[in-house]
Amino acid sequence: MSAQVSGKTPFGRQMREKHFDLDPTYRPLNHGSFGTYPLQVKAAYRRYQEENESRPDYFYYRIRPARIYEARQAIASLLHADVKDCVFVKNATTGVNIALRNLEYESGDVIVYFATVYGAVWKTMVSLQETTPVQARKVEYALPLTHDEIVQRFLDVVNKARAEGLKVRAAVFETITSVPGVRFPFEKLTRICKDEGILSVIDGAHGVGQIPLNLGELDPDFFVSNCHKWLYTPRGCAVFYVSKRTQHLIKTSFPTSHGYILPQDRANPPIAKGETPFEHLFDFVGTNDDAPYMCVPEALKFRKEVCGGEDAIMEFCQRIAHEGAEVVARILGTEIMREPGVTDLKQSDLCRCAMVNVRTPLAVANDAVNPHVPDPSTSPYPAIDRKDVRKVQDWMQSQLLDKYNGFAKFDPQSGWLWIRLSGQIYLELEDFEWLGNVAKELCERVGKGEWKSDEKDLSTF
Template identity: 40%
Template sequence: MAEGPPYGKALREKHFLYKDGYVPLNHGSFGAFPRAVKDEMIRLLDQCEGDVDGYIRYVYPAELEKARQIAADLLNVDSSTVVFVPNATTAINVVLRALTWKPEDVIMYLDITYSGFEKTVEYIVESTPASAQLVDIKWPCETDELIAAFEKTAQDIRAKGQNPRLAIFDTITSMPGIRLPYEQLTRKSKELGVLSFLDGAQGIGQIEIDLGTIKPDFFTSNLHKWLFVPRGCAVLYVPEEHQAEIRSSIPTSHGYKVPPRPGQRKVNNPFPPATGNAFHELFNFVGTTNNDAYLTLSTAMEFRKTVCGGEKAIIDYSINLAKTGGDKAAQILGTEVFDNKSGTLRQCAFANIRLPLEYGDGPGQIPPEDIGKVQQFIAKESVKAGTFFAFVFYNGAHWWRISTPVMLDEADIVWGAQIMKGLCERVRNEEYASQ
């Protein structure tokens, strides 16, 4: 690794902005960025305030073009296919609301699809003639089982005279946090004639992603989660063959091209002519907001290279820590890690540990109707301890998702597991009931 501090506690204390004693075991929800990136954000803010019109109209578009190129290089695609949006949820809304849906069209998705995406699908079902269909699969499963279930779902849809129009699946899911065989799912989508929307919200910075090779129809990823860029910052990838379908940003703004019609008056764009293509112009200015986070990408990438040793070193360390730290946490809690037999689900910087809590009506069990109270109790108590525990109730059990960025080490995870063990004991003693 290049010269610089070691990973773990030393890295986060020297370069990151956490309060004293804070341990970021839930990095995957909102991410973090180092002081160097914060300083760049402040520099950009000062530059804008010094000449707001000159900055927004001329400086920002030129710098945005450079940032798009960095993002495109990271994904191995042409910069003409990449734009920035505030977050992955915006990206899925841009795409699903842009497509024209027919009564026979069906959207396929998984039961571990991010809830914000699932609700977007439900809104499309409510507001258009389209319908939606879950892929019937029980987790954890093997890759071949998932691909078979995915194919069967598409075939069953067609057998009903409907059209499996688009499938949504992840690089790495949110809750529980597991790596999916997204490369195979993308290939299978192409074989089946189904459009693919690859949700990489947790992907960039956590694993290597080569869109130039796998070629999904649509892709998004948050940069503020794992790439050390400020919130909110995400990329939306749309290859040129689909860009004509993306008629508007969200919200619609100056980049929208008004279609000609009799009597239509011309609506001007008050900004200087945009560089790049029409897709870029749609997203260059989407209302007045502070999008300086997009422009810090070069600083974040330089930090990752010079201080953290580069993408491969970061990814290798984080995935290995998820394995060793996850195993230690499971040992402390006396449970197990969420995985399949071949171990493919754990090829990421998450470990999902089953909590030693049983739900039911029997002796020593927690009433199922108290699941929500238990979740709130553990969450609030974890904040008091100086961290945050993210967990989900899935398949009859609570699973604790541990994030393993380079700012953590095994000792941090052991510390967290001991805190969690004590909280689970307090839950069994029904302390949650009084809060």
């Protein structure tokens, strides 16, 4: 695939060399985990930090409020939302915690979540069950599965809970799941939640900058998305959207800080003219480096002036991900995760994003079997015991990082180990071909049992 010209710099190698600070020897096929940002944004980031250090008091009292508001206006415009519904938090996990921990739970309340929930969000619900009366109910499935099947399984869990006399208070779901990286039916689920009187809490960690989003039309109760993953801001920066109808439920930021409204018999600092209590709550959450928030306008400027706009970026990232995944699947002799019966990735709901999953030839024993993928017994290698799969995937990722100087995520699903690949404007097909050949070599080494002899601590992934 040749580099595509959009704006002033062609996507691919030239974009990487001219606009990004990536090590030229490093193969970054894991943009979805931590993101990165271009030199233009880096310059703005450093400038704001230096401006802060030159006159800290003046910066915090005079410059910071206006810059943060400008950034909120910019992200709200991108999301087709009211600026008064959008504030900044450090990351998606923080936003989900703020939404769920502000709710007051009674005995019989239930939060519904999905089998592919992000690990930190799942642990948040475990913590809530330890400290409140709420229950958490999981929607079970193994991908690949159609969007309609996922939605139906959600309804089945909701109806079962209600049949038991429970109240489904909230549902937590993603725009795009983390691992495996697939687009989720968040639009349908949001509509169902509204019809069923369930609060929608959308973990859109991978949403902003990767897929088009219109919160005015979607109208969720709570939505959070990292800007530092796909929008090219520094870490950590996430937009936290709360519908006006549910803002009264958000009584505190986390940590609780200056915007918290004390009981009426206590003195409260005045709220700025025109500012709502919700905006005030997130106006100053402790002394932080808020320069990443301020970089949103510069990131959007780069995307428009250098890259040719949101549509150009999203089209390229999805296309390079699809075509790159086809290269990797061909090298491994396997397949790309998609719905049963779908041959063209453009027709796959799961693949309508810039993250794609390729099955490796490594089977996982005692794992959930999915009839939509080959029988694990067809693997040319000895099956990995389910209790060892984490050790194997960590070993493979460690080898990728330390020996081969690149990275991609591995994840067990439906009786096999899969690779999650991220498309990005600084990648070319040659990068995916490299990954495919390295992955093939790693699979052969796992098949020989090499991972068992490596005593290195692999608990960091």
